């Protein structure tokens with residue numbers, strides 16, 4: 604049995620290109636005692652993967668040159684010598700950008716396809732959904748009547764943040780790029796308003812959308828959106844710092860002036876709370892998330908959208924597109940057939 608794999612070929616400088624990836628085949632070992640063979644169905648592409656391609660200090664280890672790119676995946680067991688798994692079972696695991704894998708079950712979870720569609724276990728019911736949940740509720744702590752602004756609002760994390768904010772009785776305002784995403788955030792997801800970070804009048808647009816100022820700014824992008832939101836924060840505002848996607852390819856960019864002293868003063872005078880967080884530190888909230896967000900999903904109170912690209916070989920160009928904002932909703936690669944989908 605062979606596995607098709609996408610490996611890191613060389614580290615990118617700036618925006619990744621096709622040359623940073625290598626598509627190759629690897630011979631899989633025989634399935635030993637306590638092991639199982641898994642066919643990958645859904646592969647999650649996420650912005651954090653860009654950071655793993657660099658050789659820089661971060662909260663997680665870099666991918667080595669020649670190593671398979673890491674990723675959350677949903678797969679199906681094809682053969683099993685593992686006592687906890689049978690042929691046909693669906694599983695969630697960090698199996699990476701590849702088509703098949705032999706696993707000993709470490710870090711793997713069995714999935715019940717009756718509970719939620721398989722692809723959602725790496726989306727709204729998975730890592731991005733949990734990120735929205737802990738970032739908004741535990742750090743943002745929105746109260747009824749407050750204004751919550753979220754950037755990358757149509758995406759995997761942002762879409763859940765705004766819908767949860769509404770459920771908690773807050774006013775939800777999104778920031779997105781193209782008009783069709785801006786419209787979707789209001790018309791389909793039910794946010795109160797959404798503005799475009801492409802607008803030359805972004806700050807004024809955001810101010811008009813937030814007549815009572817901003818109490819929670821859920822930060823996903825950095826750059827001009829952060830500047831605009833910061834300038835509109837209310838006293839005692841909270842900023843869960845989830846991501847900085849506008850900098851992932853470029854590194855920090857800014858004007859000549861050192862803005863840190865001004866920012867620190869703002870934090871002091873407005874008594875702002877700004878806290879970074881990484882979802883992998885928040886496993887203790889997984890059960891509560893599953894119960895609460897799973898319930899909202901089944902009741903139709905939380906909606907989601909997926910961007911599906913078929914074929915593992917298309918993962919590199921799809922990932923490059925994700926960092927440019929070409930996805931619309933949770934970005935997935937369909938590596939093989941999902942037997943639960945019609």
Ligand SMILES: NC(=O)c1ccc[n+]([C@@H]2O[C@H](COP(=O)([O-])OP(=O)(O)OC[C@H]3O[C@@H](n4cnc5c(N)ncnc54)[C@H](OP(=O)(O)O)[C@@H]3O)[C@@H](O)[C@H]2O)c1
Pocket residue numbers: 649650651730731734755756757758759760761778779780781784800823824826828844845846847848849850880881882883925926927928929930931932933934
């Ligand atoms: N802290 C954690 O544990 C954690 C976990 C998961 C995700 N995250 C972070 O959460 C953020 C959202 O992730 P996601 O998976 O939900 O991705 P996503 O929103 O589904 O996709 C990324 C979106 O970011 C926007 N974007 C890209 N470049 C931008 C730029 N230069 N300026 C403004 N917006 C830009 C694009 O939307 P538009 O077309 O609307 O601009 C793009 O569609 C990322 O920063 C990610 O790293 C953090």
